[in-house]
Amino acid sequence: MNGMDDLLKKYAKKLVDAGLATARGPGAPLMGGLDQDLTWNRSAPEIPVLEQVFLQLNINSLAFVRPAPPYDRIIGFLADRALKGPGRTQHEDAGFSRGKIMPQDCETRTFLHDLPVVESFDANTVCRALKQRKTVIVQAKGKNENFQGPAVIVPGTVSPEQGFVHISSVCFACFVKFFSDYLSELKKGCADREMDQVFDQALPFLQTDTPQTPHLMPGPFAGEKQVIAAMDQAGRQIVADGLVDSYFGNISFCTNNTLYISQTGAPLDELPGCIDPVPLDGSSSAGITASSELSAHLETIARTGCRAILHGHPRFSVIGSMDCDPEIKAACAFNTRCHTHCPVPRAIKTTPIVPGEVGTGQFGLCHTLPRAFEKSDTVIVYGHGIFATGKTDFIKAFSNMTAVEHLCKIHYIEQVRKLRDINHGNRTS
Amino acid sequence: MYGWTGKIAWIDLTRQKTNTLSLSPDTYARFLGGKGMGGFFLRPCAELAWDHPDMPVCLFTGPLTATIAPTSGRSHMVSLSPLTGLVADASMGGKIGVQLKRAGWDGLVITGKSKCPVGIEIQDSRITLMPAAHLWGLPTNMVHDALSPGRAGLACIGPAGENGVRFAAVIVDRYHAAGRTGLGLNLGTKKIKYIRVSGTGSTRVKDPDRLKQARADIFRLTAASPALMGRFGFSCMGTGAMYDLMDNRCMMPTDNFAATRFAFAGQLNAHAYAKTYAPKKHGCKGCHILCKKIAGQPSSGPAMPEFETMSHFTALVGCRDKELVMRANQLCNNLGMDTISAASVLACFREITGTNFTPRSLLNMLEEIALDRGDGKALKNGAAAWAQSMGTPGAAMAVKGLDLPAYDPRGAYGMALGFAMSTRGGCHLRAYPIAHEILRKPVATDRFSFSGKARIIKIAEDLNAVVDSLTACKFTFFAAGLEEYARAISAVTGKDFTAQDLLATGEKIVYNERIINSLNKFDARHDDLPERFFKQPGTGCDQFSVPPIDRTAFLAARQAYYAVRELTQTGLPVREKAEKLGLEWHG
Numbered sequence A: 001m002n003g004m005d006d007l008l009k010k011y012a013k014k015l016v017d018a019g020l021a022t023a024r025g026p027g028a029p030l031m032g033g034l035d036q037d038l039t040w041n042r043s044a045p046e047i048p049v050l051e052q053v054f055l056q057l058n059i060n061s062l063a064f065v066r067p068a069p070p071y072d073r074i075i076g077f078l079a080d081r082a083l084k085g086p087g088r089t090q091h092e093d094a095g096f097s098r099g100k101i102m103p104q105d106c107e108t109r110t111f112l113h114d115l116p117v118v119e120s121f122d123a124n125t126v127c128r129a130l131k132q133r134k135t136v137i138v139q140a141k142g143k144n145e146n147f148q149g150p151a152v153i154v155p156g157t158v159s160p161e162q163g164f165v166h167i168s169s170v171c172f173a174c175f176v177k178f179f180s181d182y183l184s185e186l187k188k189g190c191a192d193r194e195m196d197q198v199f200d201q202a203l204p205f206l207q208t209d210t211p212q213t214p215h216l217m218p219g220p221f222a223g224e225k226q227v228i229a230a231m232d233q234a235g236r237q238i239v240a241d242g243l244v245d246s247y248f249g250n251i252s253f254c255t256n257n258t259l260y261i262s263q264t265g266a267p268l269d270e271l272p273g274c275i276d277p278v279p280l281d282g283s284s285s286a287g288i289t290a291s292s293e294l295s296a297h298l299e300t301i302a303r304t305g306c307r308a309i310l311h312g313h314p315r316f317s318v319i320g321s322m323d324c325d326p327e328i329k330a331a332c333a334f335n336t337r338c339h340t341h342c343p344v345p346r347a348i349k350t351t352p353i354v355p356g357e358v359g360t361g362q363f364g365l366c367h368t369l370p371r372a373f374e375k376s377d378t379v380i381v382y383g384h385g386i387f388a389t390g391k392t393d394f395i396k397a398f399s400n401m402t403a404v405e406h407l408c409k410i411h412y413i414e415q416v417r418k419l420r421d422i423n424h425g426n427r428t429s
Numbered sequence B: 001m002y003g004w005t006g007k008i009a010w011i012d013l014t015r016q017k018t019n020t021l022s023l024s025p026d027t028y029a030r031f032l033g034g035k036g037m038g039g040f041f042l043r044p045c046a047e048l049a050w051d052h053p054d055m056p057v058c059l060f061t062g063p064l065t066a067t068i069a070p071t072s073g074r075s076h077m078v079s080l081s082p083l084t085g086l087v088a089d090a091s092m093g094g095k096i097g098v099q100l101k102r103a104g105w106d107g108l109v110i111t112g113k114s115k116c117p118v119g120i121e122i123q124d125s126r127i128t129l130m131p132a133a134h135l136w137g138l139p140t141n142m143v144h145d146a147l148s149p150g151r152a153g154l155a156c157i158g159p160a161g162e163n164g165v166r167f168a169a170v171i172v173d174r175y176h177a178a179g180r181t182g183l184g185l186n187l188g189t190k191k192i193k194y195i196r197v198s199g200t201g202s203t204r205v206k207d208p209d210r211l212k213q214a215r216a217d218i219f220r221l222t223a224a225s226p227a228l229m230g231r232f233g234f235s236c237m238g239t240g241a242m243y244d245l246m247d248n249r250c251m252m253p254t255d256n257f258a259a260t261r262f263a264f265a266g267q268l269n270a271h272a273y274a275k276t277y278a279p280k281k282h283g284c285k286g287c288h289i290l291c292k293k294i295a296g297q298p299s300s301g302p303a304m305p306e307f308e309t310m311s312h313f314t315a316l317v318g319c320r321d322k323e324l325v326m327r328a329n330q331l332c333n334n335l336g337m338d339t340i341s342a343a344s345v346l347a348c349f350r351e352i353t354g355t356n357f358t359p360r361s362l363l364n365m366l367e368e369i370a371l372d373r374g375d376g377k378a379l380k381n382g383a384a385a386w387a388q389s390m391g392t393p394g395a396a397m398a399v400k401g402l403d404l405p406a407y408d409p410r411g412a413y414g415m416a417l418g419f420a421m422s423t424r425g426g427c428h429l430r431a432y433p434i435a436h437e438i439l440r441k442p443v444a445t446d447r448f449s450f451s452g453k454a455r456i457i458k459i460a461e462d463l464n465a466v467v468d469s470l471t472a473c474k475f476t477f478f479a480a481g482l483e484e485y486a487r488a489i490s491a492v493t494g495k496d497f498t499a500q501d502l503l504a505t506g507e508k509i510v511y512n513e514r515i516i517n518s519l520n521k522f523d524a525r526h527d528d529l530p531e532r533f534f535k536q537p538g539t540g541c542d543q544f545s546v547p548p549i550d551r552t553a554f555l556a557a558r559q560a561y562y563a564v565r566e567l568t569q570t571g572l573p574v575r576e577k578a579e580k581l582g583l584e585w586h587g
């Protein structure tokens, strides 16, 4: 059960299913696992270099992916800018330092810190970066031209799942960063042609049709079995619809004075066996393995009387939540701490945006989110994702989350069109 | 130097002299501090008997101690174990580490034997040996009362350490124990009743801004950790939060590991204690997690029991009385005994003799052990020695003489391998697989499989050796990693450390311990679990069963571990590897 080979296959498939890698060809995930012996999920010309990486690092697995479109173009673009370093133009200082992409979303901020980029696919260079950080992006240049980048390399010390999770986070972070940067550069009138091109190439990959509402189990649910089945169904749907990546996001349902909540690090498409029943009276601490947002869920339920909570990281909601007028932002005293200190009451249409970090720290979202639910049954957390509540089942919460994301996406694209028209007018006149 | 003070005090009790040792910056970088530095000083004495006058007892801080790096205020004690004959080492909480560093010392190396009971008083650079005959025989709480250390850090032993109890503990700052492997007896044999330290200096930090950044990254990660800062995490509930979880996962050692579920667990969890005793938060110096709990009722009450104590003084010994657990915990602390080994020897006694305990008889027996009376005379040597003497060695639930903590290995195979391989015997903290097998960090692994576990355990042992050398708290590593701590160390010392550099250092520290143990004739025969786990199933539940561990799979995982650790097939270190790691080789 769950031998290393099975794990390599499982997480390679998950990368493909998430649209982060292709099923075949040089873009297919390459996963290596080492216990006593080293095994790979497929043969590949990169293996000799990656074997050297295994020798130099104290690790048990390695994932290598050339991201599928549109991530290849987006990551390649950001990697190039990172290699050029800051100061190429006065506007680009934020978000890059030499050899590093510095996204501002919550996944990166909390777990990856920054994304190192290297120019050469050789073991020493790759290891130098991986000795310090969990991921490295290889964007080979010059002498190493036969290497096709960009590629993301991620080791694991426990399981190939770490490779899957962090590659997924790199793609998420770069996606969010590019679209955020592009919008803000457009607003400043500084987006260059290359950015326009990257956007144009990525656009066909964004589904802009009005989303279908899936058929989810209607409540009320009788007993634990039904609750778990409903959570399982909603979780799978969130993943299938691309509303969350890897093991992020969480789900809960409250019934019979018990909160059923997904465990920490539980992939939402694999929930059965990963749901903790947490008695509301606190009489058991078995919920120690529950989601890091347990406190926010409990508090939200106490304040609003809702029963169902869904949380995902839909990308355009995250991008939209960080959208801020560049002039106002430049003048704001909190502009380096937007995610915790944003002083302006913000919203996308009627959906409020609140600051707050993961968990229960001083600036944790458990202090901001539950209050926001008193006015709206869908709330966006700055740079992080959407929380949506439902009274008896997941149907309304799900459709609200989807609707907000769709709205954010359409709104984003409209803004870009308008700004490009204005900028284009400026450029040609 | 930044980070380290560059000064180590060598205290020779026989000659009543103190010298200052200084090591090269390179040696500091290679062994860091804490456990690593202790092993460095233990290695040349590896073949001496644990009670030989020249056998050192080392107490070391690390480069992060007394800085703002989170949870770095700990220290680590190292010697050779009277209980196991292996390396003895235990992490110490409280504030003694911070005080020692502030006093200008990276660590103490104590050799020789005093003729009369002695206290070691350290105030900045001044080290004095004080007569302590008037404190000899006193329980640790009374030693604390008598010396009223105030801001100073105080480590002391109780009667157990004086009376030859092989699992005697060192009690630090009233509430914290360096519990395992019998270090209290190491001190007792040297006639050291206490060590009191206070200092007025500070740790030199090369780049305070970078350290602040590293600290912020670590804080952010711990805030995102349900196990640490969540509603049921260690900060709110103490380590007792694990009690429900272990019951729920069918991993609670019950009736001396005959079963893995305990019918009364629901009434004896952290919540039940919180209702009765209204615990308050307390912590080690320099910690933001504050997992330690002190009873609020009665006011300024005793330390609340840690998870292991809660579990072993109920399920393991067949008792179901919170008040008994509170009193047994307090008694063990006052008498200066490791609660895990104390409960284990009682559970072993119960199994062999068929005698059930009443609260009164249990507390009485704890006292007999510490005071070397009655049945205690035999039991003070630990479960393994006692079961052997009774002709039923299989009734001692220990690995290499160290009694197993409250995680049944049939419910977590990484834990099974970790218990068997640990250089100090049956210990959960050396590889701490609870992180991924139970708490799902950094990701979850299949707890009923050995697949991949050999390398996972090896890497985790290396990591935890670093943590114990820095010296930091293991709990933080449920959330943060060496990635973040490497930045903290680099900021403090001004030397560039990466996470992988540190893991390589950890590998060296563990291999050094393997060498020390091999010199004391330990090999694959000892890297094993009690037979019970391969023969008898645990207690399952509706969702899953808990079968016995497949012996063949275990042995295969052990061979894989030896290969990964670069030991021989019989678990012995090899010269080539030792030299590659820059370790001294014998012969």
Ligand SMILES: [Zn+2]
Pocket: A248, A249, A250, A311, A312, A313, A384, A385
């Ligand atoms: Zn989230």
